[in-house]
Amino acid sequence: MSQQPLIQIKDIGRKYVIGAETIHALKSVTLEINKGEFVALMGPSGSGKSTLMNILGCLDTPTRGEYILNGINVSDMSDDELAEVRNKEIGFVFQTFNLLPRSTSLDNVALPLVYAGYSKKKRDEMAQQALESVGLGNRVDHKPNELSGGQRQRVAVARALINNPSIILADEPTGNLDTKTSIEIMGLMEEIHSHGNTIILVTHEEDIAQHAHRIVRMRDGLIEDDYPNKDIKSVSPRLAALREKGTDFENI
Numbered sequence: 001m002s003q004q005p006l007i008q009i010k011d012i013g014r015k016y017v018i019g020a021e022t023i024h025a026l027k028s029v030t031l032e033i034n035k036g037e038f039v040a041l042m043g044p045s046g047s048g049k050s051t052l053m054n055i056l057g058c059l060d061t062p063t064r065g066e067y068i069l070n071g072i073n074v075s076d077m078s079d080d081e082l083a084e085v086r087n088k089e090i091g092f093v094f095q096t097f098n099l100l101p102r103s104t105s106l107d108n109v110a111l112p113l114v115y116a117g118y119s120k121k122k123r124d125e126m127a128q129q130a131l132e133s134v135g136l137g138n139r140v141d142h143k144p145n146e147l148s149g150g151q152r153q154r155v156a157v158a159r160a161l162i163n164n165p166s167i168i169l170a171d172e173p174t175g176n177l178d179t180k181t182s183i184e185i186m187g188l189m190e191e192i193h194s195h196g197n198t199i200i201l202v203t204h205e206e207d208i209a210q211h212a213h214r215i216v217r218m219r220d221g222l223i224e225d226d227y228p229n230k231d232i233k234s235v236s237p238r239l240a241a242l243r244e245k246g247t248d249f250e251n252i
């Protein structure tokens, strides 16, 4: 396997010009993330976390600097090219779930597959399986307003996973959930990570960040701190037991 980082951003800047005012949402951010990492991105409101996530997810482009994703320089790509990279490489989970309100769980999860060109039958099969993998095999025909908050987020996670992306970007995925449901979602994130996925998760909550293996702190558009989490909290007893035994997580 190549040793090249999955994500390499070099001196990235993002400014917004509104009338006479220029806002430097990101001043200069340099970061490398390897395949299989589980990173929590923290920092005060307005520090640039979502701006950085949008760039990492190819939803936005920096005004300065370089972004190399999986060895490909995506900094200067057109919107169409970015959309293609996004579909292949990235799964998003948002605080507000972002599900289509009139569509069933199955249709919400199957949606990204439409762009990938699968037949309807194949899409439904894959979506059914993805919903089963997040424990919602019995909720495929429910619409978002017929599900609990945690179940909605599970649907969003299944949708994020459906294209088998290399990276899961989650911006405050537990921000609208109570403590118990947040822990369930973090258990799901841990399972996904244990299958080799790379996860980058924004959170305000120290408790939630403790599930990650690396913590990056931002302030005023800069990275203030970046360190391995020495005290990883695990909700999955199976994963905790494996960690006790020193199992290499990338290979299970």
Ligand SMILES: Nc1ncnc2c1ncn2[C@@H]1O[C@H](COP(=O)(O)OP(=O)(O)OP(=O)(O)O)[C@@H](O)[C@H]1O
Pocket (backbone or CB within 6 Å): 016, 018, 023, 024, 025, 043, 044, 045, 046, 047, 048, 049, 050, 051, 052
């Ligand atoms: N589209 C935009 N136009 C102008 N300014 C913006 C835009 N998006 C973000 N900003 C500004 O950029 C800065 C960083 O915003 P960002 O959304 O990245 O913060 P954040 O760290 O995600 O905050 P929060 O924790 O509140 O979600 C803020 O000062 C914000 O006002």
Ligand SMILES: [Mg+2]
Pocket (backbone or CB within 6 Å): 049, 050, 051
């Ligand atoms: Mg934000």
